[in-house]
Amino acid sequence: MTLIHLVKKELYHEIRxxxxxxxxxVFGTSVILLFSFAFNATPAEFARFLPGLMWMTFLFISIxxxxxSFSAEKEMDAYAALLSSPVDRGSIYLGKLFAFWIFLLFAQxxxxxxxxxxxxxxxxxxxxxxxxxxxxxxWAIAAVGIMISGMGLRTRMGEVLVPVLMFPLMSPVLIAAxxxxxxxxxGQNLSGTNFWMMILFTFAVVFxxxxxxxxxxxxxx
Amino acid sequence: MDYFNHKGNVALALVTLALVLxxxxxxxxxxxxIPEQEWAQRIFYYHVPLAWNAFLGYMxxxxxxxxxxxxxxxxxxxxxxxAAETGTVFCLLILITGPIWAKPIWGEAWTWEPRLTTTxxxxxxxVGYFMIREFGGPYERSSRYAAVLGILAAVDIPLIYFAxxxxxxxxxxxxxxxMSAHSSTVLKIFLFSLFxxxxxxxxxxxxxxxxATLELKNLEETHV
Numbered sequence: 001m002t003l004i005h006l007v008k009k010e011l012y013h014e015i016r017x018x019x020x021x022x023x024x025x026v027f028g029t030s031v032i033l034l035f036s037f038a039f040n041a042t043p044a045e046f047a048r049f050l051p052g053l054m055w056m057t058f059l060f061i062s063i064x065x066x067x068x069s070f071s072a073e074k075e076m077d078a079y080a081a082l083l084s085s086p087v088d089r090g091s092i093y094l095g096k097l098f099a100f101w102i103f104l105l106f107a108q109x110x111x112x113x114x115x116x117x118x119x120x121x122x123x124x125x126x127x128x129x130x131x132x133x134x135x136x137x138x139w140a141i142a143a144v145g146i147m148i149s150g151m152g153l154r155t156r157m158g159e160v161l162v163p164v165l166m167f168p169l170m171s172p173v174l175i176a177a178x179x180x181x182x183x184x185x186x187g188q189n190l191s192g193t194n195f196w197m198m199i200l201f202t203f204a205v206v207f208x209x210x211x212x213x214x215x216x217x218x219x220x221x
Numbered sequence: 222m223d224y225f226n227h228k229g230n231v232a233l234a235l236v237t238l239a240l241v242l243x244x245x246x247x248x249x250x251x252x253x254x255i256p257e258q259e260w261a262q263r264i265f266y267y268h269v270p271l272a273w274n275a276f277l278g279y280m281x282x283x284x285x286x287x288x289x290x291x292x293x294x295x296x297x298x299x300x301x302x303x304a305a306e307t308g309t310v311f312c313l314l315i316l317i318t319g320p321i322w323a324k325p326i327w328g329e330a331w332t333w334e335p336r337l338t339t340t341x342x343x344x345x346x347x348v349g350y351f352m353i354r355e356f357g358g359p360y361e362r363s364s365r366y367a368a369v370l371g372i373l374a375a376v377d378i379p380l381i382y383f384a385x386x387x388x389x390x391x392x393x394x395x396x397x398x399x400m401s402a403h404s405s406t407v408l409k410i411f412l413f414s415l416f417x418x419x420x421x422x423x424x425x426x427x428x429x430x431x432x433a434t435l436e437l438k439n440l441e442e443t444h445v
Contacts, residue, residue, distance in 0.1 A: 151370075214372060217290050218366065
């Protein structure tokens with residue numbers, strides 16, 4: 001119940017302020033445009049790099065969103081109020097994680113059609129598998145991202161620290177998501193993706209649990 | 222108190238120095254040349270123990286970080302910081318010695334070989350670890366953040382390794398996997414080197430703990 005209230009709080013804030021999702025969508029669109037200009041490749045040439053470019057874009061927009069995920073707490077000093085409320089710290093983490101996961105999925109709803117339109121992303125072979133992949137990968141990104149941005153909130157150079165800390169930690173997720181996307185885009189047999197999906201699931205579960213257990217240490221004054 | 226006023230520390234340092242010199246002599250003059258790799262192979266008497274030390278250092282970070290978050294005693298934080306620093310020095314040395322070996326053997330200094338790639342990613346993670354210690358704010362807070370990051374990094378190690386290993390299966394695997402196939406002299410000298418490097422790690426770690434304890438004492442005195 002507490003968790004639902006915490007997620008609702010985040011969603012209400014985003015609906016009113018419209019900070020994260022709009023900046024993520026606009027930034028994602030700009031990156032797609034720049035990729036088109038920079039590579040100027042034929043669709044066949046692009047097919048090889050597209051999965052990697054797509055997940056790099058999602059990682060970039062998630063950084064942008066994560067930097068805003070604690071903005072209300074930072075700018076309006078609402079963090080002290082949140083921490084002094086009778087809510088366990090792990091639940092605050094899960095609330096933020098769930099809300100950011102929704103933001104990221106929502107931003108991708110706008111960005112993915114642009115990938116299909118401008119860069120010929122074709123997921124028609126396994127559309128449901130692609131949706132599942134995006135959901136799990138986004139959860140993995142959010143699980144690590146919320147912890148790191150929680151640390152960045154009260155540090156000097158937080159804007160720099162978030163990507164510096166997050167990118168190396170996320171490398172298994174990027175590798176796995178890119179491999180599965182490549183299989184989906186090329187229409188190959190999905191049996192080769194089992195290992196990568198296992199990596200993604202393991203990452204998502206292990207880091208969510210670690211975040212839940214250690215967020216208390218991050219959020220202390 | 223000065224670190225070298227303690228007789229035990231001096232003895233440990235001298236024994237380690239003697240073993241390092243003996244090891245150098247064994248590696249250059251006694252160890253047999255391995256066909257096809259010739260002199261390049263000898264770097265493995267250093268490269269593998271360096272990796273062992275980095276591994277010990279990072280496992281120490283995990284254990285001490287958990288102990289710090291549970292007890293909040295500064296000594297565990299000092300142990301974690303010292304383990305992270307010594308581990309990262311050895312991690313950097315792996316990244317230097319790996320390409321030195323790879324250039325004559327594989328023909329190129331850097332390949333995206335799983336262990337080397339995993340080491341590079343780990344090195345970057347721990348650069349972030351030191352950044353959070355530097356920019357994390359007050360001592361107690363940055364220690365807490367670093368402890369959490371130390372746990373995250375350790376949890377990530379197996380995932381990074383498996384992901385990278387399956388990411389580029391066509392890249393050749395490391396040769397030390399079949400080290401036991403060589404003569405017993407090679408194995409003996411290798412184990413001698415492993416022991417020597419473990420002692421180097423212990424020396425460095427003890428000295429770093431000593432310095433970090435003095436730094437903390439200094440910090441506490443300036444805040445009183």
